[in-house]
Amino acid sequence: MAxxxxIADKSNVSTSTVSRVLNNDQTLTVQTETRERILRVAKELGYETILERRLKQRQLNSKHVGIILTQSLDEEISDPYFLSIRQGIEMELASNGINTATFRLHETEGNQMMEGLDGLIVVGRVKETTLKAISQVDNVVYINHSQNEDLYDSVVINFELATEKALKHLVSIGYTRIGYIGGKEMEHMKNQRLISEDKRLTTFERFMKERDLFDQNAVFVGEYTMAQGYKLMKKAIQSAKLPEAFFIGSDPMAIGALRALQEANLNVPSDVAIIGFDDIEAAKFASTPLSTIRVHTREMGRTGVKLLLDRLNGRELPLTVTLPTELVIRESCGGLVTK
Incomplete structure (x- = not known):
């Protein structure tokens, strides 16, 4: 915003004159042509007066926004990825004084809980038919999933690119026998859980096959929990040929895997290298600090709120915002200076 x-520079007047004109100071004596010029320039530059901003804020404060969570409370606790997104949403809504209601999809029946909402923020994967069955809200923002970019706003990351960053690094420092440990992407509904495509796994398979390095026996998939990371790494250790490096689909799983390797007296990274995913706070404090893909989860939540408020202010064109990810190198995969 200008x-x-x-505005003063372009209007060729003082800043105090511009301020008093924009705030409708009736005690100011100024020529009509000058006043009109200032207002015209302000409009051209997209400036909002304090009164206009206050009016918009009052309008927003009367709005009611629902947050739909596709994860159970246990899943949020065991994997902070979605918890951090939710915290970003709640912080941004609170800073704008928006009234909110939070629902967990697997606990919701019918649309009796979804009435009277001006907008919805959906965290995770929900089919369009499922959403319409529980709510008739038009203004919807998806976070971490893009359901229909022709209709809905969304905030996503590029899972394919993020996975390739990790794998390219492992290959660049000489690893060829690379394994995968990950969970299942779930769509939760009342009384059922549907498994969906996980781009981390499918990208891993494609990347490794393109280089003739793929080994199905090096792929281990369970649930996105620390306990499952531990269990799956123990299974990998007991297999005939332990990979020399792993890309692991979440940091909690990677921390569990580190524990399994430690119990087996295997050193990280000299015996087995690891790159995780998320860069949760615990990653840099793990027994061997984790190299990982950093995802700006709280900013995903904040951005989702900003998109929704923009919609409520009148924007009609749906937008998809893709936030960048970063490869953070620490001790668990070696090869570069640690952070």
């Missing part, structure tokens, strides 16, 4: 100084 500043008062920019």
């Amino acid at each position: 500043t008062i100084k920019e």
Whole structure:
């Protein structure tokens, strides 16, 4: 948004004059042509007066926004990825004074709980038919999943690109026998859980096959929990040929895997290298600090709220925002200076 100084410079008047005109100071004596010029320049530069901003804020404060969570409370606790997204949403809504209601999809029946909402923020994967069955809200923002980019706003990351960053690094420092440990992407509904495609796994398979390095026996899939990371790594250790490096689909799983390797007296990274995914706070404090893919989860939540508020202010064109990810190198995979 333009500043008062920019408007003053373009209007060829002082900043104090611009400020008083934009705030409708009736005690100011100024020529009509000058006043009109200032207002025209302010409009051209997209400036909002304090009164206009206050009016918009009052309008927003009267809105009611629902947050639909596709994860159970246990899943949120065991894997902070979605918890961090939710915290970003709640912080941004609170800072804007928006009234909110939170629902967990697997606990919701019918649309009796979804009435009277001006907008919805959906965290995770929900089919369009499922969403319409529980709510008739038009303004919907998806986070971590893009359901229909022609209709809905969404905030996502590029899982394929993020996975390739990790694998390219492992290959670049000489690893060829690379394994995968991950969970299942779930769509939760009342009384059922549907398994969906996990782009981390499918990208891993494609990447390794393209280089003739894929080994089905090096793929281990369970649930996205620390306990499952531990269990799956123990299974990998007991297999005939332990991979020399692993890409692991979440940091909690990677921390569990580290424990299994430690119990087997295997050193990380000299015996087995690891790259995780998320960069949760615990990653840098693990027994061997984790190399990982950093995902800006809280910013995903904040961005989702900003998109929804923009919709409520009148934007009609749906937008998809893809936030970047970063490869963070620490001790668990070696090869580069640690952070």
